[in-house]
Amino acid sequence: MTFSQLPQPLSDALTAQGYENLTPVQAAVAEAEARGRDLVVSAQTGSGKTVAFGIAMSDELLADSSIPYAEAPLALAIAPTRELAQQVSRELEWLYGKTGARIVTCVGGMDPVRERKALERGATIVVGTPGRLRDHLERGKLDLSALRVVVLDEADEMLDMGFREDLEELLDASPETRRTLLFSATMPRPIEALARRYQTDALRISTVSENRGHGDITYQAVTVAPADVENAVVNLLRLHDAETAILFCATRDNVKHLHSTLTERGFSAVALSGEHSQNERNNALQALRDKRARVCVATDVAARGIDLPSLTLVIHVEIPRDAETLQHRSGRTGRAGKKGTAVLIVPFPRRRRVEGMLRGARIEAEWIAAPTPDVIRAADRGRLMEKLLAPVEADEEDREIAREILEKVSAEDLAAALVRAHRAAMPQPEELIGNSPEAREARQRPGFDDVVWFTMDIGRQQNADPRWILPLLCRRGHVTRNAVGQIRINSNETYFQIPRAQADQFMRSVERTANDESGDVENTIRIQPATDTPRDAARDRRREGPQGRGRKPHGREDGPRGNYQPRPTGGPRQERSGGGGKPFHKKPRKGNW
Known part of the structure; x- marks a missing residue:
């Protein structure tokens, strides 16, 4: 018509x-x-x-x-x-x-x-x-x-x-x-x-076609280690460099934490959830429309009714509760004939569930690995070259300043300064444990077909994170990184693998370092052989009921409990030690994105 x-x-x-x-x-x-x-x-x-x-x-x-x-x-x-x-x-x-x-x-x-x-x-x-x-x-x-x-x-x-x-x-x-x-x-x-x-x-x-997946949306599913979810978010934002992106979490607390994390790392981000007043919501959306912010972290309250013409990227930080929610979240992009990308971040143990959800929604998604820093830097290089080589309109005052600068520095030094200024304004990409050579080798190398599971008495509630757990195990157990297999972090405990051939020597070293009187916080963490595998322990917790050990009740206001438990990434909380050890805090990255 x-x-x-x-x-x-x-x-x-x-x-x-x-x-x-x-x-x-x-x-x-x-x-x-x-x-x-x-x-x-x-x-x-x-x-x-x-x-x-x-x-x-x-x-x-x-x-x-x-x-x-x-x-x-x-x-x-x-x-x-x-x-x-x-x-x-x-x-x-x-x-x-x-x-x-x-x-x-x-x-x-x-x-x-x-x-x-x-x-x-x-x-x-x-x-x-x-x-x-x-x-x-x-x-x-x-x-x-x-x-x-x-x-x-x-x-x-x-x-x-x-x-x-x-x-x-x-x-x-x-x-x-x-x-x-x-x-x-x-x-x-x-x-x-x-x-x-x-x-x-x-x-x-x-007008709903039999293929319910939106034709203007490209779907991708990114597999990551459970502890790598936040880092995968950072790398995806950096890789796509979207004019506007929206990130969906399951709960208000997760929105608050992820928003704080991204802001700390240099992203211009706003938050949107049920705990915000109407004026706060309006201001957040206006900031996105005015380009004062480029990232919106939201609960499913934003899955309907949000129309941002510049929105080209949707990231499902936590897996949607059903196919319908997946459709509505993803539908914030790819609107009115424009193209968009929807990315699901899928921890390795949840892949089967997501595959079933995609089949139910009749969506064809490409399964990919999370982008590495090398991939991101290559994309940055291409965007930077395109930006710097594009024709510019400069008035005479600008050109006079340029000539004055060229009299004092070489063209190569000037170009290098421009490149450095461009890179300094962007958050640094993250190294993902699940994509590291050590992690890939741990899943493939010989010797890990016969392992012993060990436990540590810290978990998500104590800020456990593979980035400092792995070197901690190497120091306490006097082993190399290649001797540590899978690391699985639960609420209040962490499981990890050691090849059976090295298990006894590892445990003896752990016992010796536990008696070290240096006062280091690391040495107060208890490490011992596990009585169950992580799978058996999880089954036992399920049998204990929704309020059992390590489980939280369902029924949060913004959606069911998701697979992703955001947390600070610094290290174990200092109050556990009672000693004078140094906390494992990372320096915040600065810059505007």
């Missing part, structure tokens, strides 16, 4: 916004058979649904290319989250900008008094979340008697979030002659029941 078949104000707005063609869902709702009818629309995320229902409601709103005067709202759009409602408002504002439509947004977390005053002054289109709209309705500030069209955006999500009663009250208060447009990514039974109750002879439109 061409723009000429749309009302002139909408056609002009789409052209001004850079649209060349309508997306499939936009074209479908504008077809002759869809006009004036109730609609049930299924479309994948990022397919232009907001503009689609903006086009669909135009027949009820536009008379002679302008909005007729009305004392009460003519259209109501309901969305599950504040961010999505505000995004819908922004889209409708430019789409209906030349029609004289007055759009009012009513969402939780904003000033309700200001919203009521806006409603009293008159609104053509009201956009809001179910709870806030119901509150205005019950206070007599939202008059739905003149309503011509109602839109339920992400209806499946609203029902999942418990908004059924709110939706039913709003729909029951609107005229039976209204059009009802129901947009939902999935069509479970509750959605079917809602459609039967509130729609008449609804036309079903589906």
Whole structure:
């Protein structure tokens, strides 16, 4: 369908916004058979649904290319989250900008008094979340008697979030002659029941292909050692050098920690989770739009309704809870015909689960290793050459300064200074334990087919990390790095392998260093042969129940417990030793990215 078949104000707005063609869902709702009818629309995320229902409601709103005067709202759009409602408002504002439509947004977390005053002054289109709209309705500030069209955006999500009663009250208060447009990514039974109750002879439109993976998104799965998740995040951000990237974690605490870690390492990052106020969320999103920040660390609160045109990279720091969440998270990129990349960080033990999730979502993902510093430096070199060799427009003052510098230093020294300044502004890539030559050899070299498992009485809760555990074992056990096999870190203990041929000598050395009176914190850590393998120990903990040793309860507010437990990477906490040993703190890296 061409723009000429749309009302002139909408056609002009789409052209001004850079649209060349309508997306499939936009074209479908504008077809002759869809006009004036109730609609049930299924479309994948990022397919232009907001503009689609903006086009669909135009027949009820536009008379002679302008909005007729009305004392009460003519259209109501309901969305599950504040961010999505505000995004819908922004889209409708430019789409209906030349029609004289007055759009009012009513969402939780904003000033309700200001919203009521806006409603009293008159609104053509009201956009809001179910709870806030119901509150205005019950206070007599939202008059739905003149309503011509109602839109339920992400209806499946609203029902999942418990908004059924709110939706039913709003729909029951609107005229039976209204059009009802129901947009939902999935069509479970509750959605079917809602459609039967509130729609008449609804036309079903589906633009979801059998291959549910978004065609404009390239999926990658990166396998890492469990302790390497944070370092893999750093390296992925450095490799892709995305204009804007969003990182998804499962809990608020994990968002807070990862945000702090990235900021410390020199990334310009913002955080977004349920613990942030609406103003804080708005400021974070505006920082991303203004390019003052390039990375957003978020819970699944940002999986819907966040539309950033410059977003080209999504990283699933923690594995999504299901295929639907994977789709919605990834759908923040690859929108409106633009290309994007979605990367899942997969600890080695979770690969089978992720493979099943990808099959269920019908997504073809490329399995790759985490980028190494050498790969990142090669990419940096190419980007740097492209940037420095690009033509520049310089005024005479700039060229005068350049000539003065060249009189004092050689061209080679000047170029070297530019390269150094460019590199200094970027965070350094990380060495990944799982990608190191020692780790690869440990999985392949002979001698590790017969091993003895040992334990240490420190784990994640004590900041255990392979980067300082490995040299610690070498010093305590008088062995080389090649003599240490797998390292598995649990909540309060760490397992590691030593070849059976070296196990006795290793243990004797450990006992001698434990009696060392140097006062070093390392020597207070107890190391002993394990009574179980890590697999057996994990099975025993599961049998003890959700509150058993080393386990945490489920039911966190932003999602289930994920596979990734963020932690500082310095070393064991000093208070364990009671002695005067030096803590293993890393110096923070500086620079702006």
